Amino acid sequence: MKTMDLTELLKSNPYPGRGIVLGRSPDGEKAVIAYFIMGRSENSRNRVFVETPDGIRTQAFDPSKMTDPSLIIYNPVRVFGASTIVTNGDQTDTVREGLAAGKTFAQALHTRTFEPDGPNYTPRISGLVKHDGDYTLSILKSADGNPDSCRRYFFAYEKPLAGQGHFIHTYMGDGNPLPSFEGEPEQVAITAKNPQELADLIWASLNEENKVSLFVRYIDLMTGSWESVIINKHA
Numbered sequence: 001m002k003t004m005d006l007t008e009l010l011k012s013n014p015y016p017g018r019g020i021v022l023g024r025s026p027d028g029e030k031a032v033i034a035y036f037i038m039g040r041s042e043n044s045r046n047r048v049f050v051e052t053p054d055g056i057r058t059q060a061f062d063p064s065k066m067t068d069p070s071l072i073i074y075n076p077v078r079v080f081g082a083s084t085i086v087t088n089g090d091q092t093d094t095v096r097e098g099l100a101a102g103k104t105f106a107q108a109l110h111t112r113t114f115e116p117d118g119p120n121y122t123p124r125i126s127g128l129v130k131h132d133g134d135y136t137l138s139i140l141k142s143a144d145g146n147p148d149s150c151r152r153y154f155f156a157y158e159k160p161l162a163g164q165g166h167f168i169h170t171y172m173g174d175g176n177p178l179p180s181f182e183g184e185p186e187q188v189a190i191t192a193k194n195p196q197e198l199a200d201l202i203w204a205s206l207n208e209e210n211k212v213s214l215f216v217r218y219i220d221l222m223t224g225s226w227e228s229v230i231i232n233k234h235a
Helices: 006-011 091-100 103-111 195-205
Strands: 020-026 029-037 047-051 056-058 077-080 081-088 126-127 137-143 145-156 164-169 187-188 211-221 228-232
Touching: 006 126, 006 164, 006 187, 006 195, 020 081, 020 126, 020 137, 029 081, 029 126, 029 195, 029 228, 047 211, 056 211, 077 091, 091 103, 091 126, 103 126, 103 137, 103 145, 126 164, 137 164, 145 164, 195 228
Parallel strands: none
Antiparallel strands: 020 029, 020 164, 029 211, 047 056, 077 081, 081 126, 126 137, 137 145, 164 187, 211 228
């Protein structure tokens, strides 16, 4: 599979929607996580990421303008033990509860489907990073826009290579309805040595009108300690 430039992928797509990047730092010593959200409606754009003890949650920037919180207020990132969960919806909590009950990542996600926001039927994208840096990405999507069928895909990456990652996002681009992501997660180069550098690269590459918030975390694989960066359009 060809390794692509993450910034070029983002610059060429005005609306990837929500995106997850998982991978390994250039020195191979840290697990890399990035998650961003975009929005076209006022309700979707009226959000910020707020740090929590183990990750982040979304929050209304202006509570008076919030109309429907059901699909836009959730915990995108949470930690369970030595693993980190990142998703584009409240299935973060589903995965965490499943792991706590002894289920696997896939078993937990088999209790969920795509989002009920027809005609888009936005895919649920999810990732799990283990203590050793191995990671899994998943997408739950409708059958080419038909809500009568759910298609579930899981992609496991063992012993990730230094300086490499994988990128999955909800949409192939803008449109009405929005076209769901297709194929395997895109293999991308991770050249940034620290989370601030990666955050700056991603943020500068996202469509200025549609970008909302970004989270980046580097986890030291030896100690388990992490360093995180949050960028919100609404500072």
